[in-house]
Amino acid sequence: xxxxxxxxxxxxxxxxxxxxxxxxxxxxxxxxxxxxxxxxxxxxxxxxxxxxxxxxxxxxxxxxxxxxxxxxxxxxxxxxxxxxxxxxxxxxxxxxxxxxxxxxxxxxxxxxxxxxxxx
Numbered sequence: 001x002x003x004x005x006x007x008x009x010x011x012x013x014x015x016x017x018x019x020x021x022x023x024x025x026x027x028x029x030x031x032x033x034x035x036x037x038x039x040x041x042x043x044x045x046x047x048x049x050x051x052x053x054x055x056x057x058x059x060x061x062x063x064x065x066x067x068x069x070x071x072x073x074x075x076x077x078x079x080x081x082x083x084x085x086x087x088x089x090x091x092x093x094x095x096x097x098x099x100x101x102x103x104x105x106x107x108x109x110x111x112x113x114x115x116x117x118x119x
Contacts, residue, residue: 007099011092011096014030014098016028018045020046026114028111029043029044029111029113031043031044031079032101032107033110035107038077039076039079041057042056042098043056043079044094045114047087052088053093053094054085054086054087055097055101062080076110
């Protein structure tokens with residue numbers, strides 16, 4: 001039996017989160033969250049308009065007054081603006097960069113399926 005490869009396992013999971021379902025208009029969005037600042041720092045997703053996998057760096061976050069403070073809210077501040085950090089042709093390339101960013105900055109992943117209005 002082959003040895004377990006945690007890095008390969010992690011990269012495959014990251015790659016799988018960057019999906020786009022054309023039938024239902026669902027985009028997988030992976031956030032890298034700074035646990036000390038409790039906010040999103042990077043967001044990654046597939047861009048159907050460009051046919052690329054984008055990583056964006058957050059530049060502005062929701063304010064305290066924007067927060068509903070409901071029990072079902074995420075436990076970190078969401079980014080409300082960002083700039084493109086880089087674009088990739090393959091989800092595997094984006095996953096490698098996400099893992100690198102997470103390791104360099106001590107960030108944790110969070111996954112959200114985003115439903116586009118396809119009507």
